[in-house]
Amino acid sequence: MVQFHWRIPMHGDKSDIGASRATRGDWTPLQPGNQAPGVRDDHGDGIPYHEHIIEVAKAIEIAGFDGALIPSFPHTDDPWVAAAAIARETRTFRTMIAFQPAWMNPVYAAKAAASLQRLSGGRLLFNIITGGGGPAQLWWGDRIDHDDRYRRTTEFLEVFKGIWNGGPFSYQGKFFQVENAGLPEPLAGQVWPEFYFAGSSDAALEAQGKHADFNLTHLEPIEQLRVKFDRVKELASKEGRIVKPAVRFNIFARQTEEEAWSEIRRAWANVDWPAFEGRYGRMRGDAVGSILPAHLKPGPDKRLEDLKHGAFWGGFLPLGDPPALGVVGSYQQAAEAIDSLIDIGVEGFILAGTPHLEEALRVGEEVIPLVRGGTHLTQLAAE
């Protein structure tokens, strides 16, 4: 069964795709008009941003999604804390914590994960991220190079798995060593949390072959994805395992194609190109995967139409909503774009749209029911 997830806007949320700042959220300066938290008498109103993300999570659940990715960056709140808060306010919603193995000892991470499974009734899953190098990695105090980071991730997951059902478990790795470790009752043997795993380099795919349930990639042209998914399959089969393909992208869909593009055109007219180049021109790291063809690179010299690639559009980054490639069109066209990805084997989707609450309801109500002519929902009902 294909999984459909949305995204929790840990990075702030705009009220409109064309807005220049996030008014739902507190990581841009608080100003009148901000929501959750907002401003009252020149002071913050004391409402935590978590109130907003819980409302978004409830909308995601009502819209019929399986759950949502909770991303983690230096400027965001901690996703474990957000997951615990969301789990208490939802019933079926699965929280997908983005997590870099360098951030926590594997025994402690397994303990926290097992606690969350107990608290949520088994609704936790992970997006294992291994970091993109450069200044962002140094920010965490992490100087280890690209391929060694994936070795560390592999060791981490070996310890995490080794102790999940109890113990004693001993392990002598380069990065982690434990002796007679294990999760005690009543934490041992909770529902196993599925692992999405981001990364497209050879080192990433090798690690995924050993431990991932899903290979998670940003959207790329179909021809590029086919090559990547074949490689994922090949490396996983060497380990006697199956790793399912999953894709993350934004959707901007309306009743008609014209309606969708006219809103995108309005937002495009507001792009602040110097700010865009300042923000993304500075990014330096060692991430290998998800490189788009040069003609899809947005810039002030490009028209919105230049960034169309089949059913996909490469202009989401200048609108402040990465990743670059996503889907714009009618509800029917958006469903067909999803169908085209299911046709090449995709079994997990992480979708998003701005504003996250309203667009979750829209995509859940108008697009997902059209996927594969509605057969996805028929299968769900039969289960």
Ligand SMILES: Cc1cc2nc3c(=O)[nH]c(=O)nc-3n(C[C@H](O)[C@H](O)[C@H](O)COP(=O)(O)O)c2cc1C
């Ligand atoms: C879909 C997706 C989501 C990601 N989410 C995060 C995140 O929340 N936080 C983060 O620091 N990095 C995130 N990353 C970046 C990864 O940590 C890593 O830099 C990237 O996958 C590079 O891998 P590669 O060199 O193997 O291709 C994400 C990557 C992808 C593809």
